[in-house]
Structures are given as structure tokens and as C-alpha cells.
Amino acid sequence: MIEAVWGWPPPVLDPAGPYSAQVTTLSWALFALGVFVTGVVVVALWVAIKGPPNWKANLGGERAIWIGGVAFPGVVLTALLIWGLTLTASLTEPIRGDEMRIRVTGEMWWFRVEYLDPDGAVMMVDANEIHIPVDTPVVLELESADVIHSFWVPHLSGKKDMIPGRRTLLRIEADRAGEFGGVCAEYCGGQHALMGFIAVVHEPAAWQSWLADRMDTLANAAEPVAQESQRYPGDADLYPTEAEYLERYDARRGYDLFMETGCAACHRIAGSEANGLAGPDLTHIASRRSLGAGILPNHRGTLIGWIGDSQSIKPGNRMPSYDRLSAEDLGHIAAFLELQK
Template sequence: MRVEAGLTSVLSGWPPPVLDAGGPFAQPVALLAWALLIGGAVVLIVVLAALAVALWGKPSLRRRLGGDRAIWLGGVAFPGVMLTALLIWGLRLTDDLQATGPRAGEMRVRITGEMWWWRVAYLDDAGRTVIRDANELHVPVGQSVLLELDSADVIHSFWIPNLAGKMDMIPGRTNLLRIQADKPGTYGGQCAEYCGGPHALMGFAVVAHPPETFARWQASRRAPPAPKTQPGAELFRSSGCAACHTIAGTEANGLAGPDLSHVGSRRTLGAGILPNNRGTLMGWIADSQSLKPGNRMPNYKQLSPEELATLATYMESLK
């Protein structure tokens, strides 16, 4: 199974279009990028034109372009003025992107980078965790969301190109990033700082809902989960899965791996690399190392096909 095919089927337009802003905090970044690209193209054309004149132009024209005045104006004054103006404009353009703290009534989410997945915690106004998730963030359309970004191990970088610029996640430090989606949909992202191993397979999804749909989603996640008594629950415990994973309402309370309380409702598996269905669940449980080499999920090849199907059915039911 090709990982790229899974990403494309789950997150349309993968890899995400970097210069296609989907919200107000991505628009200044896209505008600045376009200005730099166009400016660089203009400089390249001017340099190529000067090179053509130097190689094939008339002697009189070459002498004029090679004089002291041309060098001072074209080689010193012009780039100095243009680069200074570009710096001032770029700083003013992106000044509002620096988040310094939560606004009144603003949704807050803490995202922690792990090797090689994302821990997600939705916070209340006092900073307490009210909903736990992994590798996926749900937000209301048209409302800003403050992300508190940190790392549990090495330096990662959180980047959802359609919604904001990238922000590093540094161990022992919390950086703030504000995002907003103006249209419903699923926005793909990626760790943008090499963090070893399967760094390239550390994807992320932001799902933007209309406000009323998001309110229903949020209420469903806050409600106590219904206990699961099917055979897969016991197999989950006896196979050792509960030592690393948490499932709310059960004895499974491991913290080393992603929270699986609602894994059946996620769009992807393995931090964005596979579509979430029974077949991929069975494959991930049996041999995750073939799908994402170096990740911290051990293989469970000792399980029979029937046991894998039982576990996958249980995982699918956790919504």
C-alpha cells in the first residue's frame, strides 16, 4: 500500500497548496510569499538582461552599464532601498500574526508534538483539558482558535499552510499560533522541522465545521462514553494495548501513545498517512513498522486474522 495514495484520498489536494490562503492568518503569509516570488523573478530578468548586454551588447552600451554611476545606482542604492522597504512592509504585514495570549471567549487547544504524531487537548477558559484527541483538530468556521504548541521530545514544527504560517514546537517552551478557517472542509498539514525517523510521514488534519455542526461535535465529545463490552475490548486489554493507549470509560489509561477514545471517527491513521477503515486498522495493528518504519508502535504479528478483525471492529466502534 502506498502511503501517498492514502494521504491523497483522505486529504484532498495533498500536498496542501502553500499559497492558497483559507483564512485571515494565512493571507499575509501568502501575500508576502507572492511578493517575494514576483520580486525574485523581476530581479532574475534584470540580471539576465544585464548579462546579455555584457556578452552581446554594443560596446557603448556595455561601457555605460559598467560605469561607476551604474554600479552605485543599480548595485548599491536600488537593492538597498528595495530590500529595506520590503523588510519594513513584511514586518508590518505580519505584525498581527504574533499571538501573545488568548482573547476573550476564544477557543484554546494545546497541541504537543511527539515522535511521530500529535497529541491534541481542547482546553477550557482556565486551561484545563476537557477533550483529548490525536492527529486531528476540529474547529468552527469563521472563528479564531489559539493553539498552544509544545514538544514532548525533539523540535517539531506545526504547519497548516492554508490556515497559518509554520510555528516551531520546542521542548520546555510553549509557542502560540492563531488559526482560522473561513470555509468548511479538511485542511492538511505536516511537521515542517526534521525530527528524525519517519518525519516525512507526520501529517495532521484540521477539520472545519459550520458553528452549529461544531457545537454538536463538541457536545458529543464531552458526553461520557458508552461502555464497550464486545469481545474486542477484552482482547485490547489482554494484548497489552492498554499499557500505551487510553480509552475513556475503560481501564485502559496508557499515556505513551495516542488517545483512542474516539479513534473510529478519525479520518486518518498513523498521523495522516492512511485512510481510517477496518482494513487499514488491521494492517496498522499487525505491521505498523512496514507502513511507517521507525514509529513507536510495535508490530502484533502474533495475532491471528480473526483476532485482528475483532480488534479492528472494536476500534471502529469507538466514535
């Protein structure tokens, strides 16, 4: 799923914001310098093996060593260091305090996302997905709940470690709308390679509408059990009529199973008695683009598969497989979760 939003060219060479553009410029300079130095080494090697005797003597002389081995690297590397620090100075500018803030906590192996109000209080919780507006600086408060992780959206900024017991800050900003893949960039255990997320960048008006919808959902949250008018008709090929679908997959039955089988002990859904904090918040799970921290597209089939046997999909993750549930029961739970938008 993350690969699908990265696209081509590689994200480190396809900046979508001012902070990533600086990193990309520095990267191209390093590539160019690397090619130049490689060329010099190849030429020197050819001279040492095939060159005329006087060239070989000059190449191995004391003057060549001082110029090529000491002076040239010292001048070039010093100039590169000064230029690089100047170029990326904005990445370490002091935080003003009036920026939009999102707290992201790395956990094994997913990302908890909390949107903060101007006073620093949590106003909305999500997982493995962040939503931001175009042309708006955003400060990410990065934390870790267990081991060292690292937050990286190559299109939008550099990477920053998430260290247990500390809070680090990272600026990101996008200059175009789109969906951009992000990953944990620090080895954090067996499923490190399957720990990703998606950054969704909206036009300002669209982002305000998205935020208003989310806040309205939270403000009016009630017991999130499907009513007749809310239930999904399902696949037309399998269930030609809504009645047939409802007979097969019942979201109310799914809610009961969700509460009875222990899901509510780890997951929270606003407006319900499910208030678990160990796992991702599922209040808006139906609107997310992926499951399992960016490894699966989000639809009914993958949702059923993840609930039923997450350990075969992402071995060692902290959600047990519910293989004791029947296919019918898994379908009921998925039908209920499909309503959580």
C-alpha cells in the first residue's frame, strides 16, 4: 500500500515541500560530487597501471599526495559542510509556537496519531495516517512508546528519531496536494519493514471540510451500531438485494461480537463502551486508506483477513489472530467496522 503512494521518481528525489526540496538539492550535490571523485579515482588508477613512467612518478610523489590527499579533500569537504548547513538551516529553526501540531507516537509496529488544539490538548485520535493542508507548516511532536523508531516522509521532510522518554520536533510542509508514503526509518524489531503510514495533503478548503466532518462525528458520537438505513448492501454479485446482505452480515451482531470477544479491551471507538488504548483507535477506521500500518488496502476482504489471522500477515504484531471466530462472525465484525467513518 505504501509503495502505491510513493510512485516514481523515488520520493527522495521528488520533493513536495520546501523542507524536502532542501534535502533533495543537497542529495543531488552529493551525487554529483561522488561521480566526480569516482572519475578522479578511476583516472588515477589508470595512470598508476597504464600511464607513462613520468606520470606514475608524479602521481606517487609527495606533492601529489599533499594536494590530492590532503588539501583537495579538506577544502571540498569543508565547503560542502558549510554550504549544506546553510542550505538546511530552516530545518532547525526555532519553533514559533503558532504552527499546527500533530503528536505521533511510534509503537511496535504502527503509529498513533493525535491532533492537538492550540492549547496542546488532544482533540482527535487516529492511526497510521496524517492529514494536513497545503502550504501550512506543521510541527510534529514525535514520541515512542517502546523502542527507538524514526519518522520519515521523504516527499515532505527529512527523518527524525522517536526516542523513548523524549519528545523530538520535526517540521513538515507540503506545497501540493496528494498522498505520500511514510515509513519508520530506524530498525525497531522483526516487523520494522512493515511499519508505514500515509500522509494525506489536502487543499486548504478540503482540509477544513475534512476536519469539520471528523469533529462533527466526535461531537455527535452515539453508540456506533448500524441502523437499517446505514447498513451496507455489500457486493451486488454475491448479495443482489440489501435484504440478502443484511441476513448474511449484520453490523449490530458485529458490534456485539466486537464487545464480547475482547476487541474493546485494546481498541477505542468514540461513542461506545470500547475504550482500549493498547491498539489503534478505530473511530474512523473505515475512512483510512490502509490496514496493518500501511501494508494492506482497506476494504472488507482485507479487514476480515486481518481480524481473522493478523499473525500470518504481520508475524509478531501485538494483535492476536481471531481464528476461533467463524467466517460469518468475522463478516459481521467487518460490517460493523465499515460504518466507522
